[in-house]
Amino acid sequence: MANFPKALLSLLISLSILSFFPLTLSSLVRSPKSASHFLGKFSRRPNHTDSLGAPNYRYEIRYFEQNLDHFSFSNLPKFRQRYLINTENWSGPDKLGPIFFYCGNEGDIEWFAANSGFVWEIAPPFGAMVVFPEHRYYGESMPYGSWNEAYKNATTLAHLTTEQALADFAVLITELKRNLSAQACPVVLFGGSYGGMLAAWMRLKYPHIAIGALASSAPVLEFEDLVPSENFYDIVSNDFKRESVNCFNTIKDSWDVIELEGEKSNGLSYLSETFRFCRYCFECFDLDDDPQGTNGWNWQACTEMVMPTSSSKNTSMFPAYDYDYASDEEWCLENYGVKPRPTWITTEFGGHGFKHALKNFGSNIIFSNGLLDPWSGGSVLEDISETIVALVTEKGAHHLDLRAATAEDPDWLVEQRAAEVKLIQSWLDQYLDKKRKVFDM
Amino acid sequence: MANFPKALLSLLISLSILSFFPLTLSSLVRSPKSASHFLGKFSRRPNHTDSLGAPNYRYEIRYFEQNLDHFSFSNLPKFRQRYLINTENWSGPDKLGPIFFYCGNEGDIEWFAANSGFVWEIAPPFGAMVVFPEHRYYGESMPYGSWNEAYKNATTLAHLTTEQALADFAVLITELKRNLSAQACPVVLFGGSYGGMLAAWMRLKYPHIAIGALASSAPVLEFEDLVPSENFYDIVSNDFKRESVNCFNTIKDSWDVIELEGEKSNGLSYLSETFRFCRYCFECFDLDDDPQGTNGWNWQACTEMVMPTSSSKNTSMFPAYDYDYASDEEWCLENYGVKPRPTWITTEFGGHGFKHALKNFGSNIIFSNGLLDPWSGGSVLEDISETIVALVTEKGAHHLDLRAATAEDPDWLVEQRAAEVKLIQSWLDQYLDKKRKVFDM
Numbered sequence: 001m002a003n004f005p006k007a008l009l010s011l012l013i014s015l016s017i018l019s020f021f022p023l024t025l026s027s028l029v030r031s032p033k034s035a036s037h038f039l040g041k042f043s044r045r046p047n048h049t050d051s052l053g054a055p056n057y058r059y060e061i062r063y064f065e066q067n068l069d070h071f072s073f074s075n076l077p078k079f080r081q082r083y084l085i086n087t088e089n090w091s092g093p094d095k096l097g098p099i100f101f102y103c104g105n106e107g108d109i110e111w112f113a114a115n116s117g118f119v120w121e122i123a124p125p126f127g128a129m130v131v132f133p134e135h136r137y138y139g140e141s142m143p144y145g146s147w148n149e150a151y152k153n154a155t156t157l158a159h160l161t162t163e164q165a166l167a168d169f170a171v172l173i174t175e176l177k178r179n180l181s182a183q184a185c186p187v188v189l190f191g192g193s194y195g196g197m198l199a200a201w202m203r204l205k206y207p208h209i210a211i212g213a214l215a216s217s218a219p220v221l222e223f224e225d226l227v228p229s230e231n232f233y234d235i236v237s238n239d240f241k242r243e244s245v246n247c248f249n250t251i252k253d254s255w256d257v258i259e260l261e262g263e264k265s266n267g268l269s270y271l272s273e274t275f276r277f278c279r280y281c282f283e284c285f286d287l288d289d290d291p292q293g294t295n296g297w298n299w300q301a302c303t304e305m306v307m308p309t310s311s312s313k314n315t316s317m318f319p320a321y322d323y324d325y326a327s328d329e330e331w332c333l334e335n336y337g338v339k340p341r342p343t344w345i346t347t348e349f350g351g352h353g354f355k356h357a358l359k360n361f362g363s364n365i366i367f368s369n370g371l372l373d374p375w376s377g378g379s380v381l382e383d384i385s386e387t388i389v390a391l392v393t394e395k396g397a398h399h400l401d402l403r404a405a406t407a408e409d410p411d412w413l414v415e416q417r418a419a420e421v422k423l424i425q426s427w428l429d430q431y432l433d434k435k436r437k438v439f440d441m
Numbered sequence: 442m443a444n445f446p447k448a449l450l451s452l453l454i455s456l457s458i459l460s461f462f463p464l465t466l467s468s469l470v471r472s473p474k475s476a477s478h479f480l481g482k483f484s485r486r487p488n489h490t491d492s493l494g495a496p497n498y499r500y501e502i503r504y505f506e507q508n509l510d511h512f513s514f515s516n517l518p519k520f521r522q523r524y525l526i527n528t529e530n531w532s533g534p535d536k537l538g539p540i541f542f543y544c545g546n547e548g549d550i551e552w553f554a555a556n557s558g559f560v561w562e563i564a565p566p567f568g569a570m571v572v573f574p575e576h577r578y579y580g581e582s583m584p585y586g587s588w589n590e591a592y593k594n595a596t597t598l599a600h601l602t603t604e605q606a607l608a609d610f611a612v613l614i615t616e617l618k619r620n621l622s623a624q625a626c627p628v629v630l631f632g633g634s635y636g637g638m639l640a641a642w643m644r645l646k647y648p649h650i651a652i653g654a655l656a657s658s659a660p661v662l663e664f665e666d667l668v669p670s671e672n673f674y675d676i677v678s679n680d681f682k683r684e685s686v687n688c689f690n691t692i693k694d695s696w697d698v699i700e701l702e703g704e705k706s707n708g709l710s711y712l713s714e715t716f717r718f719c720r721y722c723f724e725c726f727d728l729d730d731d732p733q734g735t736n737g738w739n740w741q742a743c744t745e746m747v748m749p750t751s752s753s754k755n756t757s758m759f760p761a762y763d764y765d766y767a768s769d770e771e772w773c774l775e776n777y778g779v780k781p782r783p784t785w786i787t788t789e790f791g792g793h794g795f796k797h798a799l800k801n802f803g804s805n806i807i808f809s810n811g812l813l814d815p816w817s818g819g820s821v822l823e824d825i826s827e828t829i830v831a832l833v834t835e836k837g838a839h840h841l842d843l844r845a846a847t848a849e850d851p852d853w854l855v856e857q858r859a860a861e862v863k864l865i866q867s868w869l870d871q872y873l874d875k876k877r878k879v880f881d882m
Contacts, residue, residue: 208791
């Protein structure tokens with residue numbers, strides 16, 4: 001261990017955790033047991049009035065009263081869902097001005113708004129209103145009045161589910177349109193990572209509510225055995241390997257060294273100091289740090305978002321392990337008193353037949369993915385039909401396309417965004433065309 | 442009143458209540474306030490080993506453990522869903538034998554099975570398995586162990602909702618197929634009245650689970666202002682008028698006479714005796730009689746199934762009244778302690794855009810309706826696309842097509858059923874064709 005380049009190892013491990021989670025991915029934990037290792041590792045929360053030269057996104061903050069349970073009539077308190085809205089560029093109901101609606105995911109919605117420059121940048125030329133609703137149980141959208149109350153136990157957390165979140169969106173859109181006399185205005189959904197899954201599923205489950213969805217880096221197939229459970233770590237590992245085989249090998253070999261060190265007396269203290277864990281210093285690497293309030297994901301991973309993961313002995317640079325549902329279930333029962341429903345998401349949204357359902361009953365969905373992104377291994381990477389298309393970039397990372405444009409963007413990224421704009425325009429054109437035909441009749 | 446042909450009036454009123462509810466319709470109450478007037482008026486519960494010459498439908502009775510809430514992780518007791526199953530004619534998983542699945546509605550499932558001869562009769566030539574699942578909170582499928590416990594209060598009734606029932610079906614189908622290694626076998630949905638609504642909605646919300654749906658007499662548009670609220674009583678009234686204008690007028694004029702009589706001293710007693718209400722005799726007309734256990738519908742009408750109804754002063758033979766949501770809400774709050782959500786069904790399943798959604802995202806649905814049926818006024822009466830078709834019969838009644846064939850069936854009914862069989866065959870052919878192509882690849 002004495003000869004081991006500690007600083008490099010520390011950096012590499014941090015990188016392996018950090019570098020593939022530019023926006024939301026890290027909170028899509030791989031399994032309840034490993035959840036704590038992957039949560040919320042972000043350097044800083046971007047501000048929507050960023051002093052670093054990022055565009056200033058202007059919005060009003062509003063609140064909407066939601067039913068805690070849309071699918072039962074249990075006598076539960078309502079909660080306030082926060083949403084951000086900008087109507088400055090909206091061409092209005094008479095011109096059927098579109099509504100760009102970002103499906104808020106597992107964190108503070110202001111943070112997603114600040115990191116989804118693409119939506120803000122393309123809204124004005126489309127004459128679109130922009131709405132960023134917050135996902136229930138995240139940010140300020142807390143049932144029972146506060147985070148402490150909402151996260152108190154399994155009973156209060158019970159309604160943190162994907163279907164309830166989609167229903168929140170459906171009700172919010174419907175009421176918002178009614179209030180603005182904008183019933184006829186088309187809604188386009190956006191979302192990245194889990195938000196992308198929500199956008200795609202919303203388009204399938206509520207086709208009467210939105211005309212299309214840009215689902216960026218959305219691992220909708222990451223359930224049961226739909227894709228190989230090794231995908232995630234294999235892709236991370238290959239990313240390292242393609243930059244440097246040496247780097248890949250160094251990391252791969254490091255785990256045994258670390259484990260040996262940990263078995264020595266004072267070994268754990270030594271490792272903690274080496275990796276600057278927070279119990280031991282102040283400028284530290286806090287494994288429990290969660291500035292974006294994404295810790296509801298542990299609950300979601302323990303209930304519906306059961307995504308099998310394993311690390312291959314041969315192809316992964318991470319410690320090898322097999323997927324073990326039983327131990328995950330045990331972890332969830334111990335920590336939350338809740339038993340996962342590992343086959344529910346596939347029952348509700350489609351499993352092996354998902355692509356078939358997409359092809360036959362869906363339309364107007366973009367699945368965008370960058371192949372450097374480990375979550376691309378659980379997403380849709382080929383065109384399903386003429387209007388359900390995959391935009392795949394070889395060098396893209398986790399929903400990079402949703403970020404604000406910069407002068408340094410490579411051509412392929414500029415082209416990817418242009419293709420997305422073109423597709424969204426085609427959905428709107430088609431919608432307006434149909435409306436016009438009805439009007440002419 | 443002395444000159445009023447009492448026996449006739451009594452008969453006519455009974456008829457006006459009874460004759461349009463040959464199977465399930467009557468439980469689709471028009472509004473909470475009028476609910477008690479329209480519930481469960483059936484002469485006798487048919488037996489599936491009927492001695493009157495009706496076919497003997499053979500099935501096993503099984504039970505399946507369901508989550509009470511599919512959309513939250515509240516710590517609630519599971520319940521046993523009853524289902525009837527017959528696999529005698531099933532051609533099995535190797536031959537991709539189809540599964541005919543009747544979406545159980547608001548009553549004892551054995552009763553729907555006994556009255557849906559069409560499903561049983563066409564299953565053998567298709568080599569189909571037949572499954573009749575019971576709707577939660579009806580028949581024996583009682584949460585909390587018994588009817589008394591399930592119907593105790595608003596808290597125990599809370600999970601009697603349409604979305605939960607659809608999720609029950611989705612989970613049951615998925616698990617049943619898994620157990621029978623029949624994952625690749627196509628499922629065809631059937632349903633009449635509310636069951637038809639469930640079949641149509643299930644096809645839209647769970648397209649990956651079933652390849653098509655026969656939605657017979659399904660008033661999926663009977664919400665908000667999607668269709669005129671006068672439709673129901675206008676159609677009943679026109680049915681009487683087409684048989685006899687005199688009859689129509691007699692009934693129309695009777696209400697004032699009855700009201701006047703009721704205002705006299707002993708007038709109400711006289712009316713009760715005349716109409717043989719149960720408080721006054723033994724062979725009686727029991728307004729509260731509910732042999733099929735359909736009384737959960739009152740709850741459903743007070744929560745999600747808010748179907749505006751009015752009776753036109755000019756065109757209806759019933760007492761005129763305007764739809765008054767406020768008084769219905771009051772009734773529901775008083776009687777159940779629950780507040781209806783009148784815009785929820787349209788948000789969840791589609792409102793004004795329902796047909797548009799159907800056309801663009803649906804396929805393989807038959808909406809069959811008879812125009813004598815007052816519920817046809819809230820259903821889909823024209824073809825939506827090549828594969829979403831309306832089969833409308835001028836003289837048809839409430840899901841008559843689902844009943845067993847008899848020697849007396851008129852030609853148009855025989856033809857209607859033949860058209861349904863042909864369409865179902867085309868769905869199956871198309872499905873098998875696709876499967877074969879994948880296999881050949």
